[in-house]
Amino acid sequence: MEQINIIWQGLPSLLSGTVTTIILTIYFLGLGFVMGIILALGRVYGSRIINYIIIRPFERFFRAVPALVLLFLFYFGSSFFNLNFSPFVAAILAMGLRSAAYQSEIFRGAIQSIGDGQMKAARSIGMNMFQSIRYIILPQALRLSIPPWANEYAVVLKDTSLAYAVGVTELLRQGRYIVARTFGNALLVYTFCALIYFILVFIGNQILKKLEKKYKIPGHEIQAPKQQSVLERI
């Protein structure tokens, strides 16, 4: 009974932490999405110089440096440049740009998997580069990106908990407060936090699955192999 009471009393702060976690996720993924598409288009269609001077180093850096180090760099490092980011802003920049580096890879792969015949056909009816990308390439690439993007969604959502380290009051920090206030109960409270993360990932993935189904191209359904493989028949 006592345990239920602890959770019940902590529920408002846990829920407000959950809201912060969701907002962080939206910002991280949103920044990552916009930047990721720009980077991917640069990778595929941009000049070699831009690729080697800006895009690749950017991607390498944000994929190679641990998330926690990025957070510290943006938060504690910002004062060095007299920027003094708040924990929230520092977290969005660090984790958003990091997600951009990963999402760029997702979109690049999707764009490159679309045959160059699509671009040729688009250009041949008089579309300029922008129109071809906007109306022909991206609609196809984004459809293909949904499954790997669902993965990125789960990773980014869970990594919001790292923002704890620079002082953002998200779900995990709220949980930590309750543990500190009630002297113990760590297992109970953190399990409850884990449950909330689980539910958020689950709901998000369901939504993305629906999206994938809704936008699948007729005639392109992936069918489960019904026939035995040759090897099995032997």
Added chain:
Amino acid sequence: MPNVILRAENIYKKYGNLEVLKGISFRVNQGETTVIIGPSGTGKSTLLTCINQLTPPDKGHIWLEDTEITHPDTDINLIRSSIGMVFQHFNLFTHLSVLDNVRIGLLVVKKIPMSEATKISMEKLNDVGLGDKVNAYPAELSGGQQQRVSIARALAMKPKLILFDEPTSALDPELIGEVLNVMTKLAESGMTMVVVSHEMGFARAVANDIIFMENGVIVEEGKPDKMFIQSENPRTKEFLHKITELYGGKKE
């Protein structure tokens, strides 16, 4: 004097060290069909994509009526919207329905209002015999149907000329006929066409002019009867003989 629609002069194109086109010149009159034949790897397809600048030539000039396509100040997107292109592998936009495939150029490039664009597209789809497939998606169609959609897509833009890059080479033998029929009808209706093809029957029946290309140069050019019956060049003779045996080309 017939009206010259397309004029190419001394087209050169290199891929790395490989010289694909070595000084090609030809012209196409309004309402006429020119069929380009020749062994694979002789630059026939490259020549077509040089015309609409999908692969810009290294040297040489191309005019569409009075506009020089190869001039750096020419708005190439505007030119391309008036030169249709039909690809060997159809290249239909896979995420769009048949109707949208035909309509999208009108909406996006020509900025024609939706109702008008739909009307034109439906008309063209009916012309190629696919009025009942407008809501299907490319992957749900046969190759022949897909190629006919791509012809409708080119037609909808009201092109001055259509380039066909081996339009039947990727099709099952059974489906070639339906595409050739559409092309024949088009030629008869007065559309100007440049066709790279091995369909000798089609070339013989429809072409006003046949160009035989080999190793990046035009070996011989002439009316179908002259080319098939009394070609001057021994290489042309040999090639036509072989290809006629393979694809058939007896005059109907």
